[in-house]
Amino acid sequence: MPERSPLVRGMRDLYAEELASIRIVESVFGDTLKSYGYEHIRLPTMERTALFSRGIGESTDAVAKEMFSFDDETDSLSLRPEGTASCVRAVIDANMYRGNQPKLWYVGSMFRHERPQLGRYREFYQVGAEAFGFNGPDVDAELIRIVQDVWERLEVNEEITLEVNSLGNTASRIRHRDALVEYLEGYREDLDADSQKRLELNPLRILDSKNEHTQQIIERAPNMSDYLDDESKRHFDEFQERLVRFDIRATMNPRLVRGLDYYTHAVFEWNTERLGAQKQVGGGGRYDGLCELLGGAPCAAAGFAIGVDRVALLRNELGLSTPSYTPDVYVLALSDDEDEYARQVAAQLRTTSSYSVRVHQGGGKVKARMRAADRSGARIALIIGAQEAASNQVSLKWLRINREQVTVPVTDLPTTLLNSN
């Protein structure tokens, strides 16, 4: 026998309930974003590696350790580890924000070379939204309100908590960073190995450390909120006021820093306790400097990204799993002689109704045909024997409810079905 080709690590075939769950999450996001006036954008899966190293940050784990990169003829290319950098690039390329304030959303696979676990895959799905050209925190708060709408529609809002923080503008960030490094230098030897490395590369991330000893040191570290200048403070105060007005419950977490470098001002994360170690279901914030950093004109911007797989898993965890696709109607002949007539009935029904109609194929005895109808999941079986075929009729049988079978002329089928719900 020829050798089988095994699935690549961290990749999945998605089908049945699992896919149905994912599609529900994606479509609710899509519908909700559309209702807020966001426009759909489809972005490429591959970009130049430089876009991510510049945009996301050379020292972030996502870029430094987790990208699928390879050399093409002239450039290093990478599978996208997230969507924001591509979206910003697209906006710059098309000059979308010249005299305009684009609001965009996207959905698609992202790739990170991590050790897989439940809720963590090498190819995973994100929905994201980005708004360009808005300075005020009203957009930031609206982004959160959009996501909150989605949580409610997906019935997961009780299981998801929101944390917020402000990183301030660039000037504030630098002042805080300097103070933080100075403080942490005093404890350099006491920090865990990872944190020691980050002291040079990305000191803010040390605030995020789960190491207990490091956490003790962080307890007394300089707080970002003490370094915010007036502009940053005003921005964040207004942001929080909006959240209250938008009926959003959020917890202030002064140590929330986000893993990607481009954030400024308001940042936020959605977490759940229901998925083990994979707590985070989404995150976002403002990134006013990114457009300029990627070679575009300066442009205020804010956005979020949601882990679709994790939200779908959460729904399953809560018993909200979505039934996979099933046909509405199963048309079966009782013997090969009526198969052609059955096919015609099915074809006709597809054009006169919006039902999904499956017709029996593969022959078999009556018992096998009926069993196939049952197993298809269809609500209704249309049974065609010699009598029906001879008189242009079909027998309609409800497979899921207790109701008497009826025999009707084919021409009456659409109305009979309509009245049968």
Next chain:
RNA sequence: GUGGAUGUAGCUCAGUGGUAGAGCCCCGGAUUGUGGUUCCGGCUGUCGAGGGUUCAAAUCCCUUCAUCCACCCCA
């Protein structure tokens, strides 16, 4: 990337050196124009892969792949 657990039929799993099993599923019959219940019968396997030890390996050893858990990271 680090540490650990697991991998046997389509599914859930038992089997710890001596002929590969159970339940569910599936197929057939009872019931040749009616599925889902019941009864009877039947099929189903590279024991994740490769190598080694042994008269003999699903079982012991090595390597490798995958999944899961924690770390890490993030969505």
